[in-house]
Amino acid sequence: KNEVEQSPQNLTAQEGEFITINCSYSVGISALHWLQQHPGGGIVSLFMLSSGKKKHGRLIATINIQEKHSSLHITASHPRDSAVYICAVKQGGSRLTFGEGTQLTVNP
C-alpha cells in the first residue's frame, strides 16, 4: 500500500462545478505539496502547506495533520483546470513521496 493515497483516481466534471480531490497519508510529514501536471507534461507546484488552509484564486488547499488528510478544492471549475493533480508529502529532509495522481477532466 502506497504511503500517500489519493481519491478519486479519475474525476470528470462539468464546467462551473465545485471539485474536491482528497489525499491521505500514513507517515509523519513536515509539509504537503499539491502539484499540477498539464497534458503537456510540465509540473507546477500549487501549494505547500503544513497546517490550516491556503487559497490562491479559485484553488483552496486544506490539511488536517491529526487526521493525516488534505483536500484540494477548485471552485467554479473550468476546462483549463483539466490536468493531473498530485499530492506529495515531505518527510525528513527534502524527500518527497508522491501519490498516484488524480486525472481531472472538466467538460465545457
Added chain:
Amino acid sequence: DTAVSQTPKYLVTQMGNDKSIKCEQNLGHDTMYWYKQDSKKFLKIMFSYNNKELIINETVPNRFSPKSPDKAHLNLHINSLELGDSAVYFCASSRGLAGVYNEQFFGPGTRLTVL
C-alpha cells in the same frame, strides 16, 4: 527566464546506448533532484544533491549516475540503456534541505524512449 531547464526535451535511443540528460537552475537553490515518472504517471525520487553532495540515492540501478559540477547543475548519465528505462525524467530544485517552506520547482521533463 526559465527557472529549471532540462535538455533534451525528447530523447529516443537504442537499447545498450549511453545517454545524458542535463539540468540547470537559475534560482540560486542549493538542492537539486532527479525524479522518474513511469508510464502510470507515478513520480519517484531517484537522487538528490545538496551543495554538490549526494544526499539521497534511492534504489536505482548503478547504470544511473548523477553528476553535479556545481550547485546550479545536476546531470543524469545513463549507461547501457534498457527498455524499462523509458520514462519521463524530471529535474527539480529547492532552496535547501530541511525547512517547511522549501518548495520544489520542477523542470519541464525529458521524455526518454528506449527502442
